[in-house]
Amino acid sequence: MLSELLEKKNLFFHLYTLDKLVAQECQKNPCPHCGGPLHFANYPRKPRGEPCDLPKEYYTRFSLCCGKRGCRLRFMPLSCRFMGRKIYWFPVIVCVLSDTQRLDLNSNALNFPKHLQISRNTLSRWSLFFREEFPSSPQWQGIRGLVSAKVKNDKLPLSLINHFSSFKGSLYNALISCLKFLSQGWNLTIKIRAG
Numbered sequence: 001m002l003s004e005l006l007e008k009k010n011l012f013f014h015l016y017t018l019d020k021l022v023a024q025e026c027q028k029n030p031c032p033h034c035g036g037p038l039h040f041a042n043y044p045r046k047p048r049g050e051p052c053d054l055p056k057e058y059y060t061r062f063s064l065c066c067g068k069r070g071c072r073l074r075f076m077p078l079s080c081r082f083m084g085r086k087i088y089w090f091p092v093i094v095c096v097l098s099d100t101q102r103l104d105l106n107s108n109a110l111n112f113p114k115h116l117q118i119s120r121n122t123l124s125r126w127s128l129f130f131r132e133e134f135p136s137s138p139q140w141q142g143i144r145g146l147v148s149a150k151v152k153n154d155k156l157p158l159s160l161i162n163h164f165s166s167f168k169g170s171l172y173n174a175l176i177s178c179l180k181f182l183s184q185g186w187n188l189t190i191k192i193r194a195g
Contacts, residue, residue, distance in 0.1 A: 001099050001102075002094075002095040002096075002098050002099050002161065002171055002175060003095045003096050003099050003116070005091075005095060005171065005172055005175060006049060006050075006051065006089075006091060006092055006095055006096075006116070007051050008051070008172075009051055009053075009054060011091065011172070011175075011176075012050060012051070012054055012058050012081070012089075012091075013058070014176060015080045015081045015091065015176070015179065016057065016058045016060075016081065018080050018176075018180065019062055019077070019078075019079050019080055019081055020062065022062075022077050022078050022079075023040070023062035023064070023077040026038070026064055026075065026077040027039075027040065027064055031066040031068060031071060031073060031075075032075075033066065033071055033073050034066060034068050034070075034071040034073075035068075036066045036067055036068025036071050037066070037067040037068070038064040038065065038066060038067065038075065039064065039065055039066075039067045040062070040063070040064060040065075041063045041064060041065035041074060042060050042061060042062050042063050043060070043061055043063060044056075044059050044060060044061070045059050045060070045061045045082060046059065046087075047059070047081075047082065047086075047087060047088055047089045047092075048087055048088050048089070048092070048116075048117075049088045049089050049092035049096075049116050049118070050089060050092075058081070061076075061079065061082055062076075062077050062079070063075070063076055063077075064076075064077065078183045078184065079183055080176070080179040080180055080183050088118070088122075090179060090182075090183070091175065091179060092116065092118075093126055094157045094161070094175065094178060094179060094182070095175065096116065096118060096123065096126075097123070097126050097127060097130060097157055097158070098157050098158040098161050100123055100127065101127075101155060101157075101158040102158055130156045130157060131154055131156070134156060135153035135154070135156065137185075139185035140153075140156075140185055142184075142185050143181065143182075143184050143185040146181070147160065147163055147181070148163055150163065151163050157178060157182070160178045160181065160182070161174050161175065161178050162174075164177040164178050164181070
């Protein structure tokens, strides 16, 4: 099951490294609004569902802020670890939801790692979001054409995991590819006016 991957610290290390590389590449560019320099303005997050003793730096949300006086726009680079403001890690949401779709939300075979403590209401909410809201969202519409038509909108994210596992060889690599792909749509660069 995919949720077993959530107990591997190397998954979170891999995702942290990907996020850091993306943020460093974004930081090399000038502010898209005014052309000023971008500086790191990272902040800690407190998501749920990680394995025990995860290093503190993995909780860092990479963020950039324009250094030009009068602009100060904040930019959020793509992230494979965080899904917007959700309180669970992005891989936790994708893995757990994919496993529930593979089996059945009411199945007794659902056996998630004990530390996750995800309620059935939360699972239902995630399922409803991916089944009804996400397929019609601009985030999904912007990247939908980049994957096979075999990826079914009503079976997201499981159908994406299956798509990537067909040519990535392992569930671990399929999960990484799925998270990278979804982050392109979900984490479109956000501009927030800094106070």
